[in-house]
Amino acid sequence: MNAVRLHAFGPAENLVHEAVPAPVPAAGQVRVAVAAAGVHLLDTSLREGVRGPAPALPDLPTVPGREVAGTVEALGPGTDPAWLGRRVVVHLGFAPGGYAEYAVADADRLHPVPDGLGPAEAVAMIGTGRTALGILQFAALGPGSVALVPAAAGGIGTLLVQYAKNAGAEVVALAGGPAKTALAAGNGADLALDYTAPGWSAAVRTRYPDGATVLFDSVGGATARTALGLLAPGARHLVFGWSGGELVLTDAEQAALTARGITTQHVLGPAMFQRVATPDPLRTLETRALAEAAAGRLRPALTRYPLAEAAAAHRALESRATTGKVVLEPGLRPFRRKPVGTASG
Structure with a gap:
């Protein structure tokens, strides 16, 4: 498969689009054929070797990316077969792996993508959307x-x-x-x-x-x-x-x-989660965010980049040249011009 890997901490140019072995799902996991992967400011910090709120810096080389949406195309041992072939979106937490054509995720973190919602919109809501709803509390x-x-x-x-x-x-x-x-x-x-x-x-x-x-x-x-x-x-x-x-x-x-x-x-971190009176506050906020988008009450704005142009996406995000949520799409052909956001930073 093709993926974007970081071999050394540093500038955006250190993100390299290259062929790597496809990941194999372990027990309780699925492999997702990625249609959209979210790009976050935290990704740019980790790329530079700045840990920020992450528990640790990733081991190198690494495939960055913590939010993906796509279709489940392989199951690990013991995973519920009902997931196979379903459109899903998942926040991977601090585990990387999203900037790729395939990514593995724990099945218990998956959300079905609601009808009428595209993969890029779902990626925006699983991370940015859940944060917005947490703040709004x-x-x-x-x-x-x-x-x-x-x-x-x-x-x-x-x-x-x-x-x-x-x-x-x-x-x-x-x-x-x-x-x-x-x-x-x-x-x-x-x-x-x-x-x-x-x-x-x-x-x-x-x-x-x-x-x-x-x-x-x-x-x-x-x-x-x-x-x-x-x-x-x-x-x-x-x-x-x-x-x-x-x-x-x-x-x-x-x-x-x-x-x-x-x-x-x-309002980020523990203060946000204490306001959500459920056993799994993050998942609750993710579910609410996806529902708001599916109902049309919240409409995420997107700036889309091909997967191969992850370095350009990082540079644009860091220079405030983007609007809305930045998303990488493996199926999008590389640009030969400056990318333009589809809507509204």
Whole structure:
């Protein structure tokens, strides 16, 4: 089979598309003919040799990729034969193997792909979708809410905008550049602004003089500092990333926020799972995310790349040149031009 392998930690160019033996499913596993594999920012960190939240760096050489969708075409010993031939999607956890034409997965982690949902959309929801729904548990959105969403044309941001509108909230979407703000507006944002242009904060104050009630903060840095000044008393500041640099508040800034009743909460990890009252919180969020997409309430945005161009996908993701969820597709022919996302970071 063809796969993308990493032989040495470092830049995106270290991702090599090459022929390797197909994996063999062990007991309780299946082998999936991959139609779509998700690309995550964590993949780029691991490629560089930065462990981040992963328990350890992978042994080299490795096939990256933690989210796949496709068709079950082989079973390991003792695996339920009912899975054979089914369309499935699975989050592999921290185990790599997704950037390939075939991947193995534990059968108990599989989800059937709902009717009407394509493999790329399913991949987006199994990871990005479950994270978005986990974050939204802390937002308490409804009529009268004003949601401020930086990176609103990204994979998570797109879903946050859509969910907030479905809940009856007003949405201020921040994105980098006119193309991305147009995508955010197309997803229902009431006010879509380019946060790289001057004057965006004044536009928010004019439209919503009482302030926003929740800030979905995946950016941090200067953007988050400005956005905090746009919040209403008692607002929520939900932190789940810092792509623009970690936000470090001075004692005076923190005291001012506290005086206004604004609370900051880091919502990834254990805090998110404690809100899901089931024995398997991750699987519960995955199931909910797939159901939301199948019902058409959430529509993941995608930027698609051929499997052979995984290095280009990593470079584009790191430079914020993509919109929505980045997906590798083994069946997609290699580009001879700059790839364009199919929808809305």
